[in-house]
Amino acid sequence: MAEIALRNVCKQFDSTHYGVKDFTLDIHDKEFVIFVGPSGCGKSTTLRLIAGLEDITDGELWIDGELCNYLESKERDMSMVFQNYALYPNMTVYGNIAYSLKIRKVPKKTIDQKVREVARILEIESLLDRKPAALSGGQKQRVAIGAAIIRQPKAFLMDEPLSNLDAKLRAQMRVELQKLHKQLDTTIIYVTHDQAEAMTLGTKIVVMKDGLIQQVDTPQNIYDHPVNKFVAGFVGAPTMNFIECEVEKEFDKTVLLFATTGPVKKVYPTGRNEEILRKEYLGKRVTLGIRPEDIYEYEEAKASGFAKNSAGIRETVVTREMLGAEVFLYFDEQHRTHAVRLEPSNQTKVGETVDLYFDPNRIHIFDTETEENILNLYRKGY
Template sequence: MSEIALRNVCKQFDSEHYGVKDFNLDIHDKEFVIFVGPSGCGKSTTLRIIAGLEEITDGELWIDGELSNYLEPKERGMSMVFQNYALYPNMTVYGNMAYALKIRKLPKDEIDRKVHEVAKILEIEQLLDRRPAALSGGQKQRVAIGSAIIRKPKAFLMDEPLSNLDAKLRAQMRVELVKLHKQLDTTIIYVTHDQTEAMTLGTKIVVMKDGLIQQVGAPQSIYDNPVNLFVAGFLGSPSMNFFRCTVKAEENNRTALLLDDAKTVKKVYLDGTRGKQIADRYNGRHVILGIRPEDIYELDEAKKLGIENESADVDEPVVNREMLGAEVILYFDEQGKTLAVRLSPENQTQVGEKVSLYFDMEKAHVFDPETEENIFVS
């Protein structure tokens, strides 16, 4: 059992430097919580606060109903796994995993049983006699995780544990961590700057920027309903496309968004209540339109979706084409930035060729240019 709550938690290093500000979060038993955000946003600081490695300057940390601001790290029942594996080089894998239990003076046969049990879960039984120097990066990381698991903590705290691994191994370890979370049935709090890790691992994502929480929620829910421009741009790869637009209410109850200085798409429409909402508040003014690469289509697909009357008018050629096997991503120049469009791999449009684009405006987001808030979510 573990319930962790942070209430108005602040960490101020000195008069200018904040780690986190007014951090409020409930972490429930067995959740897989991800702190995600760009470098320096306060992820590690928050994790270290939970671990007891960093003192809070203001606010409260509650663990299982107990105010724990000043609890010693070892009294908190947490296990931490770092980016650098922190294995003892002179001990075997077995020795590394058994170490924490030996210190607790557990009987030898019990230690032996536990080491084998955990080694089996992580599929490292065949490595038990090796020393860390004879292991690959991925194997070392498994041993580090094994050493953490064996203590049966209330929660695992992981700080970018996969960032030293190559892309393929990282993808494999992501799958294994999800499996491990199910098997262990414990809380995991996991720090990463990688939005893919956040999306694939978490049951709950905490998006952070400049020491402040931006949004908390399930991965899909945040992806579909980002509260502001930052969250919208941070989750998703390639990122959501943004365009400066002017709002123009038209006669037949339609709301047009005219893309400022646009080369590719000149004009799109928002219909129904969403259109009305924008027209009421912003007619004649600027907004920022956001649309994900997968919500932009070519004519054939647009026809199937019935959105072929939405917009087209492309004068600009494809500047880059990435064939990724299961999808193809076309890039255009737009408003001095790159517009990315994700299409099916059958699409044969090459660099230098022109193509008509259609936006699925049902999926579009509109942001206030001053507050940067998502008008349809906030």
């Protein structure tokens, strides 16, 4: 059982440099929480603060209702798995997995039972007599995980445990980890800089940037309702397209206008986006965000009833990527390359033009100054 609560936690390395700032988060028992963000955003630091490997500069860390800022690492009962496996090279796989129980003077028979059980779960029974040097990367990783899960700690803290593995093995281990989480029925806090890994593994994702939490949410909400342009651009591949627009009134309609040269390109927003743009942004600039899969050709847009919400968006294809089940076309707008995902039946070639239609229910509008999603105005009680 582990309920972990961080309250305004800060880690200050020197007078000006923070690793983590004002970190507030509740981690519930048995949750699989992911810390994700670019290099240097403070993921490992936060994990190390929870583990007790770093001192907290300011704020509070509560574990199961107990204030733990000054509790020694070994008394926090957390088990860590690092990127570099940290196996003892002179010990066999068996010895490595058994180690933490051995130093706790657990009876030999119990240790043997547990090692075999862990080896069975991780499917490394046939490797127990080998030394780490004779294992592949993925096998070493399993042993490291085995060494961590042989105890039943309050929580597992994992810092990029799969980053040394190749893409295929990583995908396999992700599935294993999800199974393991169900079997162990324990809290896991998992650090990665890989957005795809975060989206597939976690039940709760914490997106960080520059030591600050940007958004805490389910993978689906992070993807569908990013609170700002950073989060929007961080998850999803190819990344969300961003286009600067003017907000204007056209008779009784609100319209987003963009185009660097040539005829005007327009998108007519709907719903709450339209309402906020009309009330707060007329005559101003905003940033429109749209994911590649939310852009369509005419026939589909017409069938879905939003062909009239886009006008004049004729783009020249600069790159075409055929992936079998889908085709990505790339076009330049405002000196940046944008992507659209279409049905593989689309035959547009490089150099040809294609007319595009944005799904108005799937567009995101960001304040150009603050980069916040304008819908946050609603969330804040607008």
